[in-house]
Amino acid sequence: MRHGYWVDIYKIRDEILQCLNKCGIDYTEAKEAPPTTYSNRIGDNGGIAMICEDVYHPSLPTSFCTPYGKLKIVGSNGSFFRNASGKKVDAFLNEMTVNFGLVPIDSDADSKPYPAIAITRVPWRASKQKIALPIFVAFVGSSTWEEEAKAKRVFRNVQKSRQKAKNR
Numbered sequence: 001m002r003h004g005y006w007v008d009i010y011k012i013r014d015e016i017l018q019c020l021n022k023c024g025i026d027y028t029e030a031k032e033a034p035p036t037t038y039s040n041r042i043g044d045n046g047g048i049a050m051i052c053e054d055v056y057h058p059s060l061p062t063s064f065c066t067p068y069g070k071l072k073i074v075g076s077n078g079s080f081f082r083n084a085s086g087k088k089v090d091a092f093l094n095e096m097t098v099n100f101g102l103v104p105i106d107s108d109a110d111s112k113p114y115p116a117i118a119i120t121r122v123p124w125r126a127s128k129q130k131i132a133l134p135i136f137v138a139f140v141g142s143s144t145w146e147e148e149a150k151a152k153r154v155f156r157n158v159q160k161s162r163q164k165a166k167n168r
Helices: 005-022 086-100 146-166
Strands: 048-051 065-066 068-070 104-105 116-119
Touching: 005 048, 005 086, 005 146, 048 086, 068 086
Parallel strands: none
Antiparallel strands: 048 065, 048 116, 065 068, 104 116
């Protein structure tokens, strides 16, 4: 898994939070943490997927699905969005679709119980090619310590890269 993939994920997360603020949608801040390695995994094909876990706003993304598992965008303890009226949600989705080429992904209840969205374009990449659609994979049982260690290492490396970028 290339480092640039993770940098893109965290940059997209920042863009999502900025867009939520711009559209006037209040959200519960999620603490940045390594991916939860035991759920919501996708294959390592370069795809970027998000799931929408909020029952009241099923079209707003709450987490990324990565090859190492679920990475929170917003929310804690089931609390995600407040005051997300239809107009605000539509404005958010329109802006995100224009910038990131959002595409709904068909549901497969065995591996992905929530509605999902794929990101098909990353505007800051030199190559404007469309990104491959993510493939959800079923994961049975708890993750191994090696996968958890990889996820934590990736998280630390991306945090260091982000800190260097902020200090410039």
